[in-house]
Amino acid sequence: MxxxxxxxxxxxxxxxxxxxxxxxxxxxxxxxxxxxxxxxxxxxxxxxxxxxxxxxxxxxxxxxxxxxxxxxxxxxxxxxxxxxxxxxxxxxxxxxxxxxxxxxxxxxxxSEEEEAYYGYLAVVNSTSVSDGITVDIGGGSTEITYFQDRNIMHSHSFPFGAITLKQMFVKRDVPTEKEMYKIKTFLHDQFETLTWLKGKNVPLVGIGGSARNMVQVDQALKNYPLAGVHQYRMYENDMAFIKNYLLTLSFKKLQKVEGLSKDRADIILPALEVFHSLYEHVESTSFILSRKGLRDGVFYEQLTQDFGISMFPNVIEESFTELAMDFDIDYKHVHQATNIALQLFEELRQHGVGHVMKSDMNLLKRGAYVFNLGEYIDSESSSQHTFYLLANRTIDGLVHLERLKVALIASYKSKQIFKQYLEPYKHWFVKEEKHKLKTLGSLLKLAYCFDSTRRSIVKDIQVELEEEDLYIDVYCDQEWMPEEYQVEKQKKHLEKALKKNISVQFHLFRG
Known part of the structure; x- marks a missing residue:
């Protein structure tokens, strides 16, 4: 078909x-x-x-x-x-x-209700935000919803948008500070009419072209190194800076701002005031962009109804399932390597080695699921392809920093290559975080060596720690020579990360 x-x-x-x-x-x-x-x-x-x-x-x-x-x-x-x-x-x-x-x-x-609902549906099916407020400002209306535990609680459509605000308050192409203040005062009065809106202290999720343009301007000003805008996070000071910066520009210069669509130059400032004023009114924790909006919501409704549900149970799991199908991931191999990685992880955690914590387990699982994903494109340059694909591909449910962490551990090849990938983002992490990511990456690399022939021969692993030495006993139900060769070849990466000698002994599993 x-x-x-x-x-x-x-x-x-x-x-x-x-x-x-x-x-x-x-x-x-x-x-x-x-x-x-x-x-x-x-x-x-x-x-x-x-x-x-x-x-x-x-x-x-x-x-x-x-x-x-x-x-x-x-x-x-x-x-x-x-x-x-x-x-x-x-x-x-x-x-x-x-x-x-x-x-x-x-x-x-x-209808107003349908327009607001489709925006909400797009957000809960493409981000991991469980409690939040959505705002979709169009040319003639602004839709706002409030959802808790991913369920819509309230929605409202205001009969004003970026164009109508410009028509109401702005005489020329670019608003003056006085005109912006009038817009702000008007918006405050409008938001006050919704008793469920004030002080919610949740993320504000922006939908639509004006929100996307604001994010693109922010990324351009910061020379942001990652691709994509979906689930990009900003804060009140970022929004205030962009608003004040654009207010200093003439209309001619505004049309040339990197990240701002030329056809949106005359209405971007009223739209920014909506986001900024709403952020303050809600006392939001952050602003998150959803590239998915009304159009996607319409299709999500159809797609989820095909499965007899109203939304995907877990956005991140859906995204990783999609990756698995797109790149023909071997589920059996992934399952075996993940189990081995988790066993090693738990042993290290219990022995207090590697500074890994229980909260790191989800990151390890996600990295294991897509480890060496780039092999689908080219086995020789698998690591490079893995990092690029994961760092630059939208993964619904993961914010940019989480996506980068998965990319760094799933592409782990060596300490040197890790540093190379990390270079543009090194200021994003403190020293301890960098070391932890390196440890998780080298742990995954070793775990996959234990299933190098994809036969799932490893049935049990036991770890002992004696001062500077780590002893790993591996029990297999088949001949293990290929696995032993790969483990001995690659264990040096985990040794360097843990600063310990690793001795691996293979044994026959007797049930």
């Missing part, structure tokens, strides 16, 4: 976007094409709340061009949704009919 392709068209107040997805063998949706058109439909909404002829013509022109793209695919399904501007338009029924007549797309106008 061929791959299933899906399309979604998102008609917003600022932009109209077409995204094509392919459904992977793991069942997840992968984005393969993303086409954006700046429509600014909000500007065509008249005082009587009708979308004028010019606005309808702009929309139809974009949708006709999208139709040419969708016609090149054999699509399993096309979903076309519209949000605030069409929702608020008094002539929305006439617009819906015209869109179907001209493009063939059946446009579904999302």
């Amino acid at each position: 061929g791959k299933e392709h899906y399309a979604i068209i998102d008609i917003g107040s600022n932009t109209v976007r077409l995204v094509i997805y392919v459904r992977e063998k793991s069942g997840r949706f992968k984005e393969i094409e993303n086409v954006k058109a700046v429509a600014r439909l909000r500007y065509y909404l008249e005082e009587d709340n009708t979308l004028n002829t010019d606005g309808i013509d702009v929309l139809l022109k974009i949708l006709k061009s999208f139709k040419e793209v969708t016609d090149t695919y054999d699509l399993h399904q096309i979903i076309c949704v519209a949000t605030a501007t069409i929702r608020q338009a008094e002539n929305q029924h006439a617009i819906i009919a015209r869109v179907e007549e001209v493009s063939g797309f059946r446009m579904q106008v999302l």
